[in-house]
Amino acid sequence: MILVTGGAGYIGSHTCVELINAGHDVLILDNFSNSNPAVLDRIETITGKRPSLEQGDVRNRELLDRILHQYPITAAIHFAGFKAVGESCEFPMRYYNNNLYSTIVLTEALQAAGIKKLVFSSSATVYGDPEVVPLIEDMPKCPENPYGRSKWLTEQMLMDLPEADRLANAKGSTDKEWSVALLRYFNPVGAHPSGLIGEDPKGILNNLMPFITQVAVGRREKLSIFGNDYDTPDGTGVRDYIHVVDLAKGHVRAVEQQLAAKLSGVCPINLGSGQGISVLEMVNAFIHENGIDIAYQFTARRPGDVASYYADPGLASELLGWKTELTVNDMVRDSWNWQRKNPDGYR
Numbered sequence: 028m029i030l031v032t033g034g035a036g037y038i039g040s041h042t043c044v045e046l047i048n049a050g051h052d053v054l055i056l057d058n059f060s061n062s063n064p065a066v067l068d069r070i071e072t073i074t075g076k077r078p079s080l081e082q083g084d085v086r087n088r089e090l091l092d093r094i095l096h097q098y099p100i101t102a103a104i105h106f107a108g109f110k111a112v113g114e115s116c117e118f119p120m121r122y123y124n125n126n127l128y129s130t131i132v133l134t135e136a137l138q139a140a141g142i143k144k145l146v147f148s149s150s151a152t153v154y155g156d157p158e159v160v161p162l163i164e165d166m167p168k169c170p171e172n173p174y175g176r177s178k179w180l181t182e183q184m185l186m187d188l189p190e191a192d193r194l195a196n197a198k199g200s201t202d203k204e205w206s207v208a209l210l211r212y213f214n215p216v217g218a219h220p221s222g223l224i225g226e227d228p229k230g231i232l233n234n235l236m237p238f239i240t241q242v243a244v245g246r247r248e249k250l251s252i253f254g255n256d257y258d259t260p261d262g263t264g265v266r267d268y269i270h271v272v273d274l275a276k277g278h279v280r281a282v283e284q285q286l287a288a289k290l291s292g293v294c295p296i297n298l299g300s301g302q303g304i305s306v307l308e309m310v311n312a313f314i315h316e317n318g319i320d321i322a323y324q325f326t327a328r329r330p331g332d333v334a335s336y337y338a339d340p341g342l343a344s345e346l347l348g349w350k351t352e353l354t355v356n357d358m359v360r361d362s363w364n365w366q367r368k369n370p371d372g373y374r
Contacts, residue, residue, distance in 0.1 A: 299338025
């Protein structure tokens, strides 16, 4: 059984679907701070199997200890965390507390239970504003906002685990060694092709596609594009957009490689398409594919945003046997299919 923290969220729910489809039992741990319990019904409808659920906060060590004792957990995928760049600049301590501390508590609980396989939801923001693209895993890290720094600090913490294993083994320990996959992914978009699960953010929107789809469905008058004066071909930010189903399959491949003992130590791995697409290109793709006009306006840049980044996904292909399969047209079509079927999200 795979423990999925934040498993009711956008990426977590799609990963749960792919895990179940691949034959794994799933236990979701979620406090529903940025998700909805209705997701479990949707997952069951898609897969024919309902994931187990524990409601609570991953920072609750007592809860984690009970879960890891009660269920036959073999590995964990850790999604639970805050993820808005702009918000992290306003409330940095909130991000460090939630993102870094939750991983400390989870890792300690897993180790105490003898479960030393962890897939960590990291982010390409750890690279900061790169001098060159595409981004390779061993490039310098200089995150430019508290969200990115919370991910990078967590990565650094997890990178200390192999040395701890080495020292323990030198003292005669027979404990299993850690296998940690640090999955640095880029800009997830899209939804499950059924339209049953998708991105349903609470509060202020921070990602591009929900802005576009909410304009398309009439919930918003126009799209705000943050900055049109970047050093990019059309002045808008360039990102590596990846379909959330492809991303979910990357997590499945990572945990399966761990379970098969084919991934050891701590491995940072980019999950991206390897192709940069600008905000305007994504807007135009949505308009062309779905036949819906999207009104937009340019506004000031957001704090912490960078001009351009996209992945070199070669290591993911080598270590996980994974690469993206779905196109930009799939992304915009599935996003609209989700939003038009669920104009108010899960509510």
